[in-house]
Amino acid sequence: MNRRHETVEIRLKVPDNAAYTALVALQHLGIDVARVEHAVVWGLTDDGDPATLVARIERNQALFNPNLHAVSIRSQSRPETAEIWIWEVDRDAWRLPGRGIEGVTSAKPMASWRLFQRDGRPASEETLRRACNELLRNAAVEDALFRSSYLT
């Protein structure tokens, strides 16, 4: 058995209403962001053939709609610059055996948010932290990970 941990991103190909709503709400809260990107990032434990992982996910109609979604495998299992991962603390709430993906034995969903400034550059960690604390995360039930820090 070739058990591996993989980080997979499922992103909308169509306009992401949640990202736009988050942008407007963050601006309403006085947080200086000009663009928000949103995706669902899955931390998977996979026993299957790495070469077929994307195809196996794309066969799962509960997770993937070819008209809406694009799947990609992340090279790193941590957030990128200006990105926040947010997930529910209570593991029982999300621990479902593989989410029905062939070969996948556990699947942890995380909300991914990437924030950008007006000049197009990635938002600062201070901005990320504020966005997280004031809107994107309910600290009572969710943890968050930035590239350089972990919020519990």
Next chain:
Amino acid sequence: MSRRIAVLLFPGTNSEEETLRVLRDCGGDADFVHWTDAKALLEYAAYVLPGGFAHEDRIRAGAIAAHDAMMETVIAGAVEGKLVLGICNGAQILLEAGLVPGTNVAGRATAAFTHNAPGRHFICRHVYVKLAVEPSRCAITASLPEGALIPAWAAHGDGRLAARDEELEVIESGEHVAFVYAHADGAVDDAAIPNGSALGCAALTNREGNVLAIMPHAERDAWNLNHLARRAGSDVLAPSGGSALFESFVTAVHS
């Protein structure tokens, strides 16, 4: 002094008609207040946040609505002591706004009604909720009998009370759990909990007892037409058990 009750409409609210109707049937002077008319809320004595999917539950259930301009008035009113009742999505909004359990500053959530467990499934089933505190602990339940059993419909994907362990201890010791899930005979056990909710919680009240956040829809079991065990004869429009909660709410508004 105004005794008017505002039923708040957020974009995505979907249970406003039956909520308004049951309030009026119980003698309440209730009106809709639209999200574009937030200033009108100042004229009202009490607020009811109905169920639905405000702002499409984007980010999290209730997260965006908790920052809506209407909520600034609701939070200020709750701090002043006005009565606030949130049902289902309305309850989620009250938690996101930090009004219940109200153990921190307003605006900061310390708990959530979040994904059902196990399995994150949406549930739609008839339930009973049992008053778990002294009726007078919460002004909205003050006219109910001790241990009142209220029939309702649970219809949610995010109804499980969750919080950090230390906060759950505060919620329990501070008697913030106003209603727990129960069987039809009033018995309380894990099998009665449809969604994995911590402490069997179906509803939370704040420290002062003027805010109540309840997940199941008692207003959907407020008339005989939508209740199997009819309370008052065969008239389909006669009140059934769910109306008792709203009778108590209206009584509190008038007192």
